[in-house]
Amino acid sequence: MTDAGHAALAGAPFIEGIGLSRAYGGVRALHNASLAVLPGEVHALVGENGAGKSTLIKVLGGRVRPDSGEIRLRGTSVSFSGPEAAHRVGVQTVFQELTLLPSLTVAENLFLSREPRSRLTHLIDRRAMGRRAEELLTGMGIDHIDPLAAVEDISLSERQLVEIVRAISHEPDILFLDEPTSSLVEREVVWLFEQIRRLRARGTAMVFTSHRWNEVRSIADRITVFRNGGDVGTFTDISEDDAVSLMTGRHVETLYPPVPALTASAPIALETHHLASAHLHDVSLQLHAGEILGVGGLAGHGHRALFFTLFGADRATSGTITVAGKQVSIRSPHDAMKRGVGIALVPEDRKTEGLLLRMSVRDNMTLAILRGRLSRMGFLRRAEEKRLSSDLSRQLRIKTAGPHIAVGSLSGGNQQKVLLGRWLLAEPRILLLYDVTRGVDVSTKAEIYALIHRLAAEGKAILFYSSDAEELAHLTHRVLVMREGRIAAALEGNAITAEAIVSAAVRDTSPASGRGTHAA
Amino acid sequence: MPPDPAITVAGRPFRRPRWKLLLAQNVGLALAVVMLILSLVIYCVIYVAAQHRLPGNFELTSTVNTTMPLAFASIAQTIVVLTRGIDLSVGGVVDLSNAVAAVKLGDSLGSEILWSLVVLVIGATCGLVNGLLVTLGRLQPILVTLATLSIYQGIAIRVLPQPGGQIPQNYTDAFASITGPWSLLYVIIVGVLWWAFRRSSLGVGVFAIGNDETAASANGVAVRRARILAYVLGGVFSAISGLFLAASATAGDATTGNTYTLTSIVAAVLGGVSLFGGRGNGVGAILGAFISTMIVNILFFAHINPLYQSFYEGLFLVLAVVLVGSVGRLMRKAM
Numbered sequence: 092m093t094d095a096g097h098a099a100l101a102g103a104p105f106i107e108g109i110g111l112s113r114a115y116g117g118v119r120a121l122h123n124a125s126l127a128v129l130p131g132e133v134h135a136l137v138g139e140n141g142a143g144k145s146t147l148i149k150v151l152g153g154r155v156r157p158d159s160g161e162i163r164l165r166g167t168s169v170s171f172s173g174p175e176a177a178h179r180v181g182v183q184t185v186f187q188e189l190t191l192l193p194s195l196t197v198a199e200n201l202f203l204s205r206e207p208r209s210r211l212t213h214l215i216d217r218r219a220m221g222r223r224a225e226e227l228l229t230g231m232g233i234d235h236i237d238p239l240a241a242v243e244d245i246s247l248s249e250r251q252l253v254e255i256v257r258a259i260s261h262e263p264d265i266l267f268l269d270e271p272t273s274s275l276v277e278r279e280v281v282w283l284f285e286q287i288r289r290l291r292a293r294g295t296a297m298v299f300t301s302h303r304w305n306e307v308r309s310i311a312d313r314i315t316v317f318r319n320g321g322d323v324g325t326f327t328d329i330s331e332d333d334a335v336s337l338m339t340g341r342h343v344e345t346l347y348p349p350v351p352a353l354t355a356s357a358p359i360a361l362e363t364h365h366l367a368s369a370h371l372h373d374v375s376l377q378l379h380a381g382e383i384l385g386v387g388g389l390a391g392h393g394h395r396a397l398f399f400t401l402f403g404a405d406r407a408t409s410g411t412i413t414v415a416g417k418q419v420s421i422r423s424p425h426d427a428m429k430r431g432v433g434i435a436l437v438p439e440d441r442k443t444e445g446l447l448l449r450m451s452v453r454d455n456m457t458l459a460i461l462r463g464r465l466s467r468m469g470f471l472r473r474a475e476e477k478r479l480s481s482d483l484s485r486q487l488r489i490k491t492a493g494p495h496i497a498v499g500s501l502s503g504g505n506q507q508k509v510l511l512g513r514w515l516l517a518e519p520r521i522l523l524l525y526d527v528t529r530g531v532d533v534s535t536k537a538e539i540y541a542l543i544h545r546l547a548a549e550g551k552a553i554l555f556y557s558s559d560a561e562e563l564a565h566l567t568h569r570v571l572v573m574r575e576g577r578i579a580a581a582l583e584g585n586a587i588t589a590e591a592i593v594s595a596a597v598r599d600t601s602p603a604s605g606r607g608t609h610a611a
Numbered sequence: 612m613p614p615d616p617a618i619t620v621a622g623r624p625f626r627r628p629r630w631k632l633l634l635a636q637n638v639g640l641a642l643a644v645v646m647l648i649l650s651l652v653i654y655c656v657i658y659v660a661a662q663h664r665l666p667g668n669f670e671l672t673s674t675v676n677t678t679m680p681l682a683f684a685s686i687a688q689t690i691v692v693l694t695r696g697i698d699l700s701v702g703g704v705v706d707l708s709n710a711v712a713a714v715k716l717g718d719s720l721g722s723e724i725l726w727s728l729v730v731l732v733i734g735a736t737c738g739l740v741n742g743l744l745v746t747l748g749r750l751q752p753i754l755v756t757l758a759t760l761s762i763y764q765g766i767a768i769r770v771l772p773q774p775g776g777q778i779p780q781n782y783t784d785a786f787a788s789i790t791g792p793w794s795l796l797y798v799i800i801v802g803v804l805w806w807a808f809r810r811s812s813l814g815v816g817v818f819a820i821g822n823d824e825t826a827a828s829a830n831g832v833a834v835r836r837a838r839i840l841a842y843v844l845g846g847v848f849s850a851i852s853g854l855f856l857a858a859s860a861t862a863g864d865a866t867t868g869n870t871y872t873l874t875s876i877v878a879a880v881l882g883g884v885s886l887f888g889g890r891g892n893g894v895g896a897i898l899g900a901f902i903s904t905m906i907v908n909i910l911f912f913a914h915i916n917p918l919y920q921s922f923y924e925g926l927f928l929v930l931a932v933v934l935v936g937s938v939g940r941l942m943r944k945a946m
Binding site: 120154173174175178191192193194195196199203204205212214215216217235236237239240241244261509 | 626627629633635636695807810811812815816819820821822823825826828829830831832889890
């Protein structure tokens with residue numbers, strides 16, 4: 092291509108979606124949506140869960156065919172028969188659902204259907220494949236993933252990295268990334284943005300979605316806001332407040348409701364003494380009825396171990412747990428959910444740790460109470476099940492065509508609400524909420540916040556972990572900051588600010604290092 | 612440009628040793644080896660107790676010759692099971708190939724080669740019918756192959772209504788020689804073929820389909836083609852199984868193959884092949900076939916009443932499957 096041709100192209104979109112619509116079983120996921128992506132730009136799609144961002148990416152990435160509308164690639168109309176067809180013309184997508192094959196190795200996944208061949212036999216040269224995979228990974232700064240490991244033996248975030256590496260290794264002209272950061276820890280997000288900048292310098296166009304405004308602001312050249320299945324505007328510069336009000340019709344300040352007052356005489360619902368396990372050291376805490384106790388700190392510092400130990404999914408090596416004044420032994424989730432204990436855990440990763448995606452909203456909601464409230468002499472009380480689940484759907488404002496719909500077809504935020512609903516039906520006394528708003532849109536977040544407050548007002552004791560310090564600061568009565576498996580700081584009242592939480596999480600307390608004041 | 616920041620995940624900054632990774636991926640195969648050794652030892656102990664001498668060339672040869680048809684049937688089953696399917700028609704194809712061989716094999720080398728090839732083509736055709744029905748007809752493998760099992764058995768009976776026919780002596784010498792366990796050579800050949808299969812587009816495709824069909828297709832795997840070819844290969848290996856059966860029996864019987872439908876599944880499972888698809892190894896399936904034979908041998912020399920033989924076979928199978936499942940899980944967890 093000549094220089095003149097190149098210059099002319101720079102202003103014209105690489106890929107364009109015009110008036111795209113797509114419905115799933117009567118629900119309009121995408122309605123007359125348009126998007127133009129310029130060469131070398133990083134384009135962010137923001138909007139609530141279910142606003143159509145993922146569907147648009149699926150359509151443009153060739154995974155889903157639009158019901159109507161047009162896709163233009165470098166000005167010519169195209170139609171993709173599948174992701175493979177999109178790959179051939181330089182369009183790569185990292186879908187939210189990972190597409191790695193679990194029993195194959197990382198190297199096999201990276202080179203699937205383009206494996207290096209032996210010249211002599213034309214068979215796949217596995218040694219060369221392993222070597223090239225190693226080069227590919229280390230060349231992009233990833234040195235902790237062994238290319239010969241089976242994908243099922245590496246962690247979720249490592250799988251996400253492999254998926255991203257594979258997409259980039261095809262050297263695409265356009266790269267779609269659907270919520271690439273939701274399963275990554277901070278370091279990995281930094282890595283991803285480094286890759287995005289490098290690709291941008293090479294002229295690659297990129298489209299990504301994220302619910303974290305600071306990510307959007309730090310990397311996006313343009314932002315397109317989605318609402319109700321369509322685009323409502325594309326901006327080069329927009330404030331968070333304006334974006335949120337475009338997405339939802341509400342303002343940031345109204346996101347966090349006031350924290351309900353705490354009764355001074357509230358009894359202690361849950362208490363631990365010197366609780367310890369492999370990743371947990373000497374954790375003693377008290378949680379009162381009606382209290383929202385926040386737990387904060389950097390990822391990988393024992394929060395997960397604390398929550399999973401309290402729920403019986405991990406085993407404590409020493410220490411005691413007391414519920415309502417009585418010492419209890421929790422060796423399995425079944426013990427935690429027993430009458431007289433009443434501890435429920437809502438995990439962050441709803442796909443792998445909680446929901447049965449192929450089963451209906453109703454079945455998922457009532458799963459925890461099938462053997463309790465819903466059973467009469469071993470038979471299911473169907474009418475009661477129906478009543479409870481539809482009441483709850485209404486109450487939680489779950490967007491679905493009905494309680495008989497499979498949970499897997501719901502948007503992320505609505506799935507999270509179903510999971511919350513399940514534990515509400517179980518009527519626990521103590522609720523462990525583990526990063527429940529991760530990957531959830533603003534409006535659903537607001538609904539979840541209101542719900543948490545209502546539950547606290549009803550007297551439930553709530554232990555609340557969040558990777559978002561802002562959220563912790565606005566939502567809780569007290570915050571415990573964990574570091575290296577210990578409680579490093581306890582914040583109360585006006586001392587709870589996002590800054591204080593972050594600084595307590597990163598402060599190095601060892602006197603020898605002399606960096607003690609650095610974070611403050 | 613500055614180098615990309617290297618990343619390490621908190622809590623696990625280091626790689627696990629390679630041998631652990633490889634063991635984790637081949638737990639099934641490793642356990643099959645252990646089970647085979649275990650069953651060999653038990654067999655020898657019981658044999659010595661009963662016969663007051665070690666088993667010799669004759670025992671080894673007859674064990675190998677009786678196992679060969681099952682070994683090939685279990686390879687056939689494995690290839691289909693890897694695609695998350697199942698092939699109940701294995702027994703039918705074994706019957707058909709056995710019957711055709713008994714009726715048609717002549718004494719000349721030319722006739723032997725020609726009709727052996729014809730039998731392989733018949734097997735491939737049977738597999739093709741299965742594959743087309745499953746893929747293009749979008750029918751469930753268990754239904755399709757249950758139906759074709761009866762059909763192929765019916766054709767076999769028509770070809771050879773009564774047990775009989777004649778297998779030339781040199782054919783038997785080639786595939787089921789009684790002078791020594793020479794047929795182990797074919798096991799080695801199959802091992803090499805499996806090695807190549809695992810390194811072919813078809814092999815990767817078969818594993819990919821068994822893992823996740825949609826993801827496989829999204830990454831450029833020709834899903835339909837791979838699935839159809841898996842059934843075709845299954846048919847070919849079932850046909851080979853029938854030829855070995857004919858060679859060792861020296862005559863034909865259109866019903867003896869029936870049992871291979873179920874025993875091939877058993878052998879595959881013992882060899883570490885997952886019925887959920889995408890995980891398994893053909894060499895493991897062959898080991899599984901030998902383990903099955905050893906269990907029968909052990910029961911024989913332990914003087915178990917033949918009436919209860921299937922009871923004990925079932926018992927051992929359950930034990931083995933529980934062992935494979937739980938040890939496999941423990942090993943993965945430990946890594």
